[in-house]
Amino acid sequence: MQELNSNIINNNSFSTIEKDSLFIIKIGGNIIDDEVKLSFFLNKFAHIKGKKILVHGGGKLATKLAAQLGVEQQMVEGRRITDAETLKIVTMVYAGYINKNIVAKLQSYSCNAIGLSGADGNTISAHKRPVKNGIDYGFVGDVDTVNTQLLENLLDQHLTVVLAPITQDLNGQLLNTNADTIAQETAKALSFNYNVQLIYSFEKSGVLLNAADDHSVISTINQESYQDLKQKQVIFAGMIPKLDNAFAAIQAGVKRVIIGKAEELDLLISGNSGTSIVHD
């Protein structure tokens, strides 16, 4: 019996080793706005070896276009209320302008990228968020299913997938979906067949011990230290739902979640920068 257990353990370890590595990287809004920073980031991204997926937002550019077109924007708790005109704008900006420019730039760095919205190949289906507590978010989608088969096929063809945060129900309706959520749902769905590392790259260096000091990065957080940090109120407010989501991803099979500075993408990947969120 002891021997049998030992075999099972060995088999499990073996199958873990056998899984391909996959990086799913969310790029934050402040980088997308800045052409020089974006090129710098994309160059680093292009040089990551192996399978990778990039998820982008682009809220600030959408806000700018809405202002130019005189379409008033309403935000509730950081989320955009998406009326029909706003949906048109985010579809144009996210799935069109930003997505295709990122893809073309990656092609120029010899990274064969393919840009997709959730509608393409039914990559991500969603449902319109129901009205709750009197708040109607409009054409905002909560994710139902990620089409892992298509994504795996594209990755197997050495394509790098670039996901725009536009999803669809299956009745012809496009929906605006938070890019962090897209990254997380995709990471969870693909963790069954890959060793997924999910990276949230943005303007900060990671989770900080002292919010005012960008050098006070906590290098690793596990379930136990997370509870401790919350109790000591080192982690508070907006960081809590972010980390809860990260741990939810870990629980669902994602190997590691990394939060850190976009400019240091290579160091985030090598484990020499940012905060790693791990199971234990």
Added chain:
Amino acid sequence: MQELNSNIINNNSFSTIEKDSLFIIKIGGNIIDDEVKLSFFLNKFAHIKGKKILVHGGGKLATKLAAQLGVEQQMVEGRRITDAETLKIVTMVYAGYINKNIVAKLQSYSCNAIGLSGADGNTISAHKRPVKNGIDYGFVGDVDTVNTQLLENLLDQHLTVVLAPITQDLNGQLLNTNADTIAQETAKALSFNYNVQLIYSFEKSGVLLNAADDHSVISTINQESYQDLKQKQVIFAGMIPKLDNAFAAIQAGVKRVIIGKAEELDLLISGNSGTSIVHD
């Protein structure tokens, strides 16, 4: 020797039969503008059996957005001069708004569509059109290469490809490319491995014997009758380059080019409507 030749002929016929059928359908601008007509068309398109590719433009919607944003548009011989601001607009409108709405609508008709620009998977690479006769078209691309391998792989996965008329050079520059040209170049490139039928669907019933009478459709034109129709000036002016292009496609291996009414797509495919351009 006679026997050998006969074998070669038989082999050729055999390989022709073995090729999969592929429809490449260009949808004209007047249909894209009209939500009801577009849905009607897409429903018919979705029900075409077998492999198919849809190519769309969307010039009128781009012109409308340019007007809203105060970006002046300049046309030379029906072609848009594409400055940097206009490129941004056509990228948003063609690769974003129109492409993703068509894809979502097709998904609702159980047609698993995937929308691509030429940048995606390096599907279509192009070069910036050189200044000629003093005309600088700006960021307009003339097609160099169609990536048939990717397209064939997607078609083999029962995906329907929806192509937006945005291409790229390989240096990170997006380019605006005529949708008719995209359809023709894709048809030519794929005719090596498929029996390609290229359909230009628009608001007219086909090539007309009498331009004023939409019922006077010429059902078939081959090289010989084309020369005859040109000599009798039944075919003249703008129709000549269109038909020259159609015959160029036929010469390059495309099996049939069909020109006809978008609302009658099913009849165009069954050969019961429109004008067929054939080799002989």
